[in-house]
Structure formats: C-alpha cells, structure tokens
Amino acid sequence: MISRPIPHSKIFVVVPAFNEGSVIRATLKPLVALGYSVVAADDGSRDNTWRQLAGLGVHRLRHPFNLGQGAALQTAVSYALKQGASFIVHFDADGQHTPEDIAGMLEPLIAGKADVALGSRFLRKDDWQSVPPSRRLLLKGAVFVNWLLTGLWLSDAHNGARAFTRRAAQQVVLRENGFAHASEILQQIRTHKLRFVERPTRIRYTKYSRLKGQPIWNAFDIFVDLVIRRVLR
Amino acid sequence: MTPIQLLLIFFSLLIAVFYFQRLRSRLLDRLIFFALLVAAVVMVARPDWSNALANGLGVGRGADLVLYLGISGLAFLWLGLYTRQRELDMRLTELARRLAILQAEPPKKKKVSKKK
Numbered sequence: 001m002i003s004r005p006i007p008h009s010k011i012f013v014v015v016p017a018f019n020e021g022s023v024i025r026a027t028l029k030p031l032v033a034l035g036y037s038v039v040a041a042d043d044g045s046r047d048n049t050w051r052q053l054a055g056l057g058v059h060r061l062r063h064p065f066n067l068g069q070g071a072a073l074q075t076a077v078s079y080a081l082k083q084g085a086s087f088i089v090h091f092d093a094d095g096q097h098t099p100e101d102i103a104g105m106l107e108p109l110i111a112g113k114a115d116v117a118l119g120s121r122f123l124r125k126d127d128w129q130s131v132p133p134s135r136r137l138l139l140k141g142a143v144f145v146n147w148l149l150t151g152l153w154l155s156d157a158h159n160g161a162r163a164f165t166r167r168a169a170q171q172v173v174l175r176e177n178g179f180a181h182a183s184e185i186l187q188q189i190r191t192h193k194l195r196f197v198e199r200p201t202r203i204r205y206t207k208y209s210r211l212k213g214q215p216i217w218n219a220f221d222i223f224v225d226l227v228i229r230r231v232l233r
Numbered sequence: 234m235t236p237i238q239l240l241l242i243f244f245s246l247l248i249a250v251f252y253f254q255r256l257r258s259r260l261l262d263r264l265i266f267f268a269l270l271v272a273a274v275v276m277v278a279r280p281d282w283s284n285a286l287a288n289g290l291g292v293g294r295g296a297d298l299v300l301y302l303g304i305s306g307l308a309f310l311w312l313g314l315y316t317r318q319r320e321l322d323m324r325l326t327e328l329a330r331r332l333a334i335l336q337a338e339p340p341k342k343k344k345v346s347k348k349k
Contacts, residue, residue, distance in 0.1 A: 041333065057340040061333040067326055075330045079337055177326055 006110055008035035010087065012080035013102065015040045016072030017093035021048040023208060025056060027095040032057045034099055036089075039080050043072035059083070070181030074174040081169060088169040092160035098202040105163040105199040115168040115194040118154065119161030119201035127202050135205075150186040154198060158182050161201045168194050235291030237301065244305040269306070 013036045017024050024040070031038045038058040042050045044066035053060040061079055063072060073090060080088050087106055091097050097119070105117040121139075122128045128136070142157035162185065164172065172188045174181045189196050276283045276299065283295030292298045 055341075059337060059339050061337045063329045063333050065329065067329055071326050071330070075333050078330060079334045082334065175323065177322065 006086055006106075009037050010085060011089065011102075011106065012037045012039055012083065012085035012087070013089045013091050014073060014076035014080055015091050015093050016043055016069050016076060017041065017045065017049050017053075018043040018066060018069065018072070019045045019047045019049060020093040021045065021052045023095050024049055024052050024093055027091075027093055028053075028056050028058055030099040031091070031102075034102070036102070037080070037083070037085070039076045039083075040093075041072040041076040041079075043067060043069065068177035069179055070174045070184070071177040073181060077169055077174075081166065085169070086166050088164045088166070090160060090162040090164075094208060095206065096203050097161045098204065101161065101199070101201040102163070105161065105201070108197050108199070109163055109165050113195070114197040115165050116172075116189055116196040117163040117199045118156075118196055119159040120154065120156035120198040121159060121201055121203045122155040123198060123200040124202070127200055130205065131203065132205060146183055146186060149183055151190055152186050152196075154186075156198070159201060159203075163199075168192075237290045237292050237298070240290065241301060241305065244308075 013031050015024075015028065015031075015038065017040055020027075028038055028040060038056075040053050040056075040058050040060050042053060042060065042062040044063045050060070050062055059079065061075060063075065077088055087109060089102055089105065091099075091102075101119065105119060108114040108117055121131055131139070139157060143154060146157040147153045160182075171192045171194065172185055174184055176184045188194075276295070280295060283298060285295075287293065287295045287298035290298060292301070
C-alpha cells in the first residue's frame with residue numbers, strides 16, 4: 001500500500017461544546033493552526049459559546065436546545081462526513097487534550113493498520129503521572145465496568161480523544177445522547193468488528209476541566225443507562 | 234401458591250413479553266381500555282362481586298384485589314410511556330441534528346485557505 005500524505009483539511013476534528021464559552025477559543029485555535037478542519041457543535045449552550053465560535057475559521061453548528069454530549073458528537077460527525085472527511089477525530093472542548101497528540105493517533109489509521117484509535121492517558125509514564133491519584137482509581141474502576149459492559153479491556157475507559165477512519169465513523173452511529181456514548185462507542189466497535197488501537201494522549205488537568213468534568217456520581221447514571229439499554233433494547 | 238400470586242406472576246411475564254415484542258396495536262390498546270372500563274363499572278355497581286371475586290382468588294378484600302391489579306396496570310403504563318419517550322427523544326434528536334447541519338456555518342475564507 002502506498003502511503004501518501006493526507007491533507008490536513010481532510011482530517012476533521014469534531015468538538016462538542018456545552019457552555020464552554022470561556023475556554024472554547026483557546027481549545028480550537030491550535031487545532032485550526034495545525035491546518036485541521038474543525039467542526040464545533042454548540043449543544044444549545046446558554047452562555048456565549050456560539051458567539052465565541054465566530055471568526056475562528058471553524059465550521060460551527062448549533063443544536064436549538066441541549067441534547068447531550070453524545071448527540072452533539074454525532075451531529076458534528078454526520079456533518080463532517082457530509083463535508084467529505086477522510087478521518088474524524090473526537091476532541092473535548094474544555095482544553096484537556098493536546099492537539100499534538102492527534103498526529104500520533106492518526107498514524108495507524110493512515111497506515112491502514114486500524115479503523116479506530118482510542119486515546120489513553122495510561123500508556124506513557126509522564127502522561128499517567130500527571131493524572132491526580134483520586135482520578136486514577138476512578139478511571140481504573142471505569143475500565144473494569146467498561147469491560148463488563150462492552151467486553152473490551154482498555155487501559156483508559158473514558159478518554160474523549162478518539163480517531164476514526166471515514167468508514168468506521170460511518171458505522172459507529174451514536175444513539176445515546178448523554179454521557180453513555182463513551183461505552184456505546186466501544187460496544188459498536190465490537191459489534192462492527194472494527195480494528196482498534198490505543199494511542200497515548202496527554203490530559204491537562206486544569207482547575208477548569210476538573211470542575212467541568214463529570215462528577216463521580218455521573219458514573220452511576222451512565223451505568224444505569226447502559227444496563228437499561230442492554231436489557232430492554 | 235394462591236391464585237392471586239399466579240395471576241400477578243402472569244402479569245409480570247406479560248409485561249416482559251409486551252416490551253420485547255413491542256406489541257403495540259391500536260386495537261389492543263382499545264380493547265384493554267374497554268375491558269378496564271367495564272371492570273370499573275361493575276366493581277362500582279356491585280361491590281359485593283369484587284369481594285366475592287377477591288375471595289375466590291385468595292385475596293381477603295375486593296379493595297386489595299383492585300390495588301394489586303392497579304399496580305400491575307401502572308407497570309404496563311410506565312413501560313409503555315418509557316418506550317414512547319425514548320422514541321420521541323430519538324425523533325427530536327434527529328430533527329435538531331438535521332436543523333443544525335442545515336444551518337451550519339462553514340468557516341469564512343478570508344485567509345488564503347489551502348483547499349484540496
């Protein structure tokens with residue numbers, strides 16, 4: 001297989017944002033600077049997120065009302081596919097991810113070795129050392145619950161950074177509007193028999209991202225959502 | 234096992250079947266509604282009948298029988314509403330998604346954008 005360089009404009013970074021007005025510009029600017037096509041989906045924010053998205057050189061979409069992160073991701077992905085994206089990268093709006101990690105995530109996809117790359121903060125030593133100890137325990141617990149629900153054993157269960165080939169992005173269609181999409185993506189990777197790899201990502205733990213991040217009790221809601229889905233669907 | 238226990242178990246199983254099969258025909262809804270209406274009228278008109286029926290099923294009082302049946306009925310209702318709610322959510326999401334994509338604002342090409 002000939003590996004020819006993929007133009008960055010064919011790589012779509014999708015960013016769902018809900019009330020992220022104070023940080024969204026700082027998150028998106030480096031992505032635009034790297035030449036990626038950026039799709040920001042404002043999930044019916046009540047703050048100034050929508051206005052902050054203007055003049056950045058990004059595609060901006062807006063839900064008329066709040067639907068949840070999973071729904072916003074799917075909207076952005078559907079749009080990116082319509083725009084002819086070759087690769088799609090999920091990226092959180094709060095600035096916790098590192099734009100420079102994207103290239104490393106795409107590498108195995110461009111080489112044709114995998115369909116999906118999942119970000120993990122537990123692959124490089126200095127990455128996981130920057131994870132607060134209380135978070136480490138929670139995340140490792142999530143790894144176990146994830147395995148129970150999806151049958152996939154990952155080093156990092158709830159990392160918002162993911163990369164998909166066009167074909168994989170077409171197959172993984174999110175129906176869970178809320179935060180259960182993280183596990184739903186894994187379930188679909190399994191049902192569609194997609195090849196996946198984990199790639200290192202660095203998570204920046206700022207006061208802002210820790211405040212905005214999902215509180216521990218959300219884990220219970222997500223668990224219930226997924227169990228209901230498994231039992232009743 | 235008293236007859237009422239059997240009946241309640243039967244109802245629970247029926248709820249499960251109802252859910253998994255998504256058996257949702259208008260006719261059935263109407264028949265159930267009609268049957269409930271008739272039952273309600275009879276119970277009100279002849280309270281002694283409900284007592285007799287309850288005793289026959291192994292329940293002490295007619296009012297208790299009505300309570301048990303009512304709880305089963307509510308479970309049906311709850312499941313039905315839950316499914317409908319989820320379907321509605323999905324439609325609403327689809328609608329919002331299409332609207333968002335339709336009204337999407339692509340970046341303004343003021344700088345020399347390296348397209349293609």
